Amino acid sequence: MKVRVRFAPSPTGGLHLGGVRTILYNYLFAHHHGGEFVIRIEDTDRNRFVEGAEQYIMECLTWCGLEPDESPVKGGPFAPYRQSERKDLYRQYADQLVASGHAYYAFDTPEELENMRKEHRKDEYSAAQYDSRTRLLMRNSLTLSAEETQQLIADGTPHVIRIKIPENTTVTLTDMIRGEVSFDSSLVDDKVLMKADGMPTYHLAVVVDDCLMEITHAFRGEEWLPSAPIHVLLWEYLGWKDKMPQWVHLPLILKPDGNGKLSKRDGDRLGFPVFAMNWTDPKTGDVNMGFKEMGFLPQAFVNMLAVLGWNDGTEQEVMSMDELISKFSIDRVHKGGAKFDFEKAKWFNHQYIQQTDDATLAALSRPFIEANGVNPGEELLLKVIPLIKDRCTLLSDFWTQGHFFFATPELKEKAAITAKWNDTKVQFFTEWAASLTNITDWTEQALEESFNELAATIGLKKGEVMLPLRIMLVGGKYGPGVFAIAEVIGMEETVKRVNSALVEIAG
RNA sequence: GGCGCGUUGGUCAAUCGGCUAAGACGCCUCCCUUUCACGGAGGAAUGACGGGUUCGACUCCCGUACGUGCUACCA
Structure with missing residues (x-):
């Protein structure tokens, strides 16, 4: 099968x-x-x-x-796939259950139900449900004569159809995850199968549709396990027991x-x-x-x-x-x-x-980048992605980890520069920025070399100026290698960021 | 309250009677990195409890506790 x-x-x-x-x-x-x-x-x-x-x-x-x-959108051999569009299907099965004595009409108003529950909540059986012990106290086709029932229905009295759960039997089902699960039927209530508005409840609809659609395995959340005996009984009462799906309560x-x-x-x-x-x-x-x-x-x-x-x-x-x-x-x-x-x-x-490959990531991350009001060219994006992908956990991180490639950043961590700032460093960055225009080979390596040379000439340790440079280019203490960043953003932008940072620090 | 289901580190989990109880996430330390991550190497941390059964129990059985779901003319 x-x-x-x-x-x-x-x-x-x-x-x-x-x-x-x-x-x-x-x-x-x-x-x-x-x-x-x-x-x-x-x-x-x-x-x-x-x-x-x-x-x-x-x-x-x-x-x-x-x-x-x-x-519903794709269709299929068992259409329609919306229960609202299958509404007329269910009534006949409910009627069949009434005819075979496994269900009955009930005319109780919400108030009457409420009263019943309130009353029985306090007595020896705390379940307070519509079941074998209370159904004979209510207004339904079990307590009313056949004539009265017919009359009420003919008059258009709002009514539901309830399943008549048997007394004192054990309903056992096999769940593929849990094995055999048993329920005492006396503890299951007479659930409504057809509502007053003519719609079936889940209980009837799920059984009818699973049968009609030839479902072989019924997966659902564990929260459905307590109502499984109702469904098992329905499969039996409808005469479909051999077609019942295997249960899988997740x-x-x-x-x-x-x-x-x-x-x-x-x-x-x-x-x-x-x-x-x-x-x-x-x-x-x-x-x-x-x-x-x-x-x-x-x-x-x-x-x-x-x-x-x-x-x-x-x-x-x-x-x-x-x-x-x-x-x-x-x-x-x-x-x-x-x-x-x-x-x-x-x-x-x-x-x-x-x-994931860089081209795919470029396409996927683009909306998250553009949401910030920038629109990087594909070429730029493709250069940035391999530089930052290993530090990205979410697609939105392509912006948080790479925004400084697409727009001039704010000097958020300026304090980390100013804490150890001095005239020598001003001189260093001023001269380095000026010298950049002379670099013909604009690569990460060439940039680092010129940086190292100038630092040595001026008498600064590289470590003293690396962090300031990073903050000037990135705005904070994060991101890939600084010279790789400079290479990507280009000479003009690098010079601009260093110079404007110099101005901002001085001011 | 009643009924159902569940219970291995903080979390996801392996184990289907032999355990010195895998692995992953997270956490901590160190290395790498003159940033932050990534990566690498270590580390701390576990069978709810009590009875059985058995040569032997995390594994099977019973009870208890705890958790959770349901208890609608909602699904």
Whole structure:
């Protein structure tokens, strides 16, 4: 049987790290087995629907290089791939369940439900849920006569369809990561399958669509494990038990500090992104930073995520997509949740920047450089990149580490010069700047030679004037070799920076 | 509260009964570098706890603790 997996996001906002990792594992698994990976949009909740979220999710997939085989935009043999467009499909299955006695109509108002919960919260069974012990106290087709039920429905009374969970049976399922997991059905409540607005809930929709779309392996976050028995029962009641997918409940990605599931607020609080790409909330206008915009390479981002909760058992951590596909296996996925480590994420990005060729880096880093109002020529950029790439962790570092190649810097660390400044040094720099116009061979080596000679002539140690020169050219105590910098920025600019620094120090 | 799941250095983790417990990130020291990084060489740092089973347990079993998830007409 052909492997078919799906990722089924709700279009409610930014695409979270955990979501991307679930997509990744789906993708790796599908490709490893020569199967198919489909995207299905679970937009059954009208209240939480966010305009633009679906398109955003698809853009994130493209950026990550995790293209699905079937999706709402791409189409496919099981279209449509949006649950809102499949709305009419679900009703018949819900009705089938009612007919077979596995589900029932419920007419309770939100107030009635609230009262029931409040009352039962205090009694001996603290669960306070709509289940075998309380369903007979409520207004539903189990407590109402068939006529009354028909009448209420005919009158258009708002109602839902609930699954009738059996009493005292054990529901067991096999999870590919955790093995056998069992639940006492008495502790599971009669979840709503069809909402009053005619939309199915996740529980019904996921089972129906997974069956209809011939999904063989269902990957999802561990937070779904507690509701898995409902799904297992549904597969059984619908008569599809032999087609039920293998379950794969993935461990959660946790906050780096403290405990708990990583949330978008942790990113804001700790200063790192949790979304793949920038997400702008259309209502509030708030922008949440994405890994892409922070300067991550998609390959690094994906690699980092792949090994957060999975490894191939060797010491290798940096792996290409092809390697990930061939090595991936579910039995090497960890059971426990993993705390997200932004430092490690940056380390991966640094690794990928080092192994990316300069022309590609030029194209990738250009937007981050131009965002600062400069527009370097390609030739210049290509000279700068090899000089600074090994000190760049994020693409944005090509600006922070190389801005002085593109624009005259401010003397931010002037104090480091003035602390040990004297007339001899003034003389040295004045003469050196003047002598530069005579250099015919404008190379790093020639520049250093002339610098050394003059220092010796004037009686200064090279070390005394190296740092001042660096600050004059760079503005601070960092960057590649000073003479290499001078070579790249050219004679005119070098002379200009030394002379204006002299003026600024004197003033 | 109930139920589920989990627990190897600060973090990601290897180990599938023989351990003097890999490796990576981060941290510290030194080297390289008349800057800052990169790089190189070292270093500190680990089996939640208690019982079993076993010649032998980080590995298997039970309990406890802790953590976490769920407990909506949200997914």
